[in-house]
Amino acid sequence: MYHTWNVAGTTAVFLSGTLIIPVLLYVSDSLEFANSLATSFGNLGVTRGQTIGGWVIVTKGVEYTPWIGFVFGLLAFLMMALKEMSEKRSQVVSTCQN
Numbered sequence: 553m554y555h556t557w558n559v560a561g562t563t564a565v566f567l568s569g570t571l572i573i574p575v576l577l578y579v580s581d582s583l584e585f586a587n588s589l590a591t592s593f594g595n596l597g598v599t600r601g602q603t604i605g606g607w608v609i610v611t612k613g614v615e616y617t618p619w620i621g622f623v624f625g626l627l628a629f630l631m632m633a634l635k636e637m638s639e640k641r642s643q644v645v646s647t648c649q650n
Contacts, residue, residue: 601624608620 605617605620608616
């Protein structure tokens with residue numbers, strides 16, 4: 553079980569690194585600030601995940617913990633899909649304005 557969470561956590565770290573690179577391109581004059589924001593929001597995500605996971609364990613039991621992980625995974629993929637759709641839409645709008 554620990555190995556599975558270790559692989560998932562490592563994958564999330566790499567994924568968050570690849571998603572932050574386009575943001576850093578927009579704020580090239582303040583890279584340190586953008587990097588600190590990425591770290592801070594990563595820590596905020598871990599804190600929220602642990603808090604919600606602990607609440608689920610206390611109220612429902614440990615057997616529901618994988619389902620919460622699954623829901624968080626689906627939410628992450630949904631957010632990535634919305635980001636992609638938003639970027640494509642802004643590219644289309646900028647192309648139409650030129």
